[in-house]
Amino acid sequence: MKRPLQALAASALLALPAAAAPAPAPVAEPTPIHLKYGVALIGLPIGTATVDGTVGAKDYKLSGTGKLTGIAGVLVDTKGAVTATGNLHDGRVVPSGFAATAGTPHYLLTIRMSEDKNAATQVEINPAYTQTPDRIPITPADKRGIIDPMSSFIMPVPGTGELLGPAACDRTLPLFDGGVRFDINLSFKRVQQVATPAYTGPVAVCGARYRPISGYRPDRPVNKFMIDNKDMEVWLAPVGTTRFVYPHHLAVMSMIGMVTIDATEAAVGAPAKAAAAH
Template sequence: MPPSLVRCLAVTAVLIGATAPALAGSGAVAIRYAMTLAGLPIGAAALDASVAGNGAYRIKVSARVGGILSLVSDGKGAATASGRMGTAKPMPTGYALNNISGNKQQTVQMVIADGAITDVAINPDLRYRSDRVPVTEADKRGVIDPVSAMLMPVAGGGETMAPAACDRTLAVFDGAQRFDIKLAYSRMDQVASKGYSGQAVVCSARYTPISGHRPDREQTKFMAANRDMEVWLAPVAGTRVLAPARIVVGTQIGRLVIAATRFAQGGGIADPTEANAN
C-alpha cells in the first residue's frame, strides 16, 4: 500500500473513532462503511461497539483494502479496545491491533491506566530512524488509543446535533506516534444510509504530529498541512451520541471517502466484507 495512503488511513481511523457512538446507559451499535479513493471502490470497514450498564465498554473496528489498490498492494486489519466510560470521556485499559499489508504483519498491544500508557509491545519493532522525533514519557500521559476515541459521550441535556459537538481535540497515541486530531464546526448537511437519513453536523479536522513521526517525510508534511478533512456526524437513535456517517480525507493520490451504508442497533456487524450488504 502506498505510504502516503497508509498515513491517511491511519488518520481516517481516528476520525471514525473521534466521533463514533458512545452508548448512553447500556447497549450496542454497529456501522458498516464503504471506502472509495478518487471515486473508485477500494474496500470496506465495520465498527461494533457495546457498553454495559456499569460503563464497561468494548469496541472492535475492522477494515479491508483491496479493489483497484490490489494492483499495488492489499491489506486488512482489526483493532479492539476496552475500558470504562468516564463522565466526560472513555478511560481505556487495553488496546490491540493486528494489521496485514501484502506479506507483512504488524501487531500492537498497549496497557493503559488513568490515561497513561503503562506498557507497549510492537511486533516487529519499529526500525531505528535518526530523524524520528522521540516519544517521551510525557507524550504517553493524558492520551487515548485510536479505537477508544470512538466512544464520545455528549455532555449535558441540550441538543446533540449542534455546532458544539465538533469542539474536540483528541490526544492520541497509537503505540508508535503521538498526535492530535482537532475538530471544528463547519456546517450542517444531509446524509442518507440504511438506518438513518437526515441532518448531519459537519466537522473539519486537522492533524498535528507531536512525536514518533519523521517531520521531513513528504506524507507527514502533507497530512499536517491537509485542510481537506471532514467528518459528517449523525445521531444514534436512543442515545446522546453522534456517529460518523461520512468521512473525507484528501490524499496525494485522490480523495478518500468512507461512507456509512448501514447503521444497526444491537451490534454484531463487524465483518468488513459485508459492509455493502443489504
C-alpha cells in the first residue's frame, strides 16, 4: 500500500495544472511555507510530517520529513526525507531536481532525479527496484511532461477568478517518482469552511483518483485496489495572498482502513497569521 499512498500524499506528502494551463499572477516576494502534519490510520495517530520551503516569483525550494510514531513507530522505526527545487514559468511548476530517502535502521532507499523542462533526465535509485516480467516498462515518453511528487505540493491556480473554486481542483497531476509514472486526477466537489489550529477559513474540497501508467505491477492486489479506489479526497487551502494552494487535509482509503493526513501547524505567507488565528 505504501507507494500509492505516499505518492498521493506527498504527494501528500498534490497538484499542478496541466502544462498548457493559464498562468496565475506572479508572487512578488518569496513566500515562506512551514507546515506540520499528523498522520492517522482509522483515527489512530501513526506518524508526523513537516514541509518547509519558499515559493518566489521565479523559483521554489521545498523540503519535507516524515516518521512513524506511536505504536507504529515502535513496531517499525521508519523515517524519510525529501527535497525538490525548480522554477516557476508562465504559471507552471518546472522542477529541476528531486531527492528522497526512506528506510529503517537496517534498510535505506535513496532516489535522486534530475529534471529539465518537465522531463526526467537522469534517475538514480539505490537499491534498484526489482525488475519482474509483470512490471509495466517505463518508456522514454513516460519521463516527459512530468512533475515529481514533492514539486506537486505547491499548486498554482490558473486565471484571476475565485481561488478556491473549480479551477483549484479540476486538473490532472502527471507524476513520476523515479520508479512509477502515474496520474492523480482531481475534480472539484465543493467549498467548505474549516476551523483548525493550523488554519481557519474556506478550503476547496477535491475528489481524487489514482491511475498508474508504467513502472507498476498491474496484478498486485494493492494496485488493483488503488485503481478502483473512489474514497480519496484532498482539501486545498491558500498559500498566503498568492495564487497558490496547498493540501490542508488528505483522506485515502487503504486496504486496512482510512488514512488521513491533517495540517496541525501552519505558517504560510506571513508567519504570524497562522498563530493569530488562535
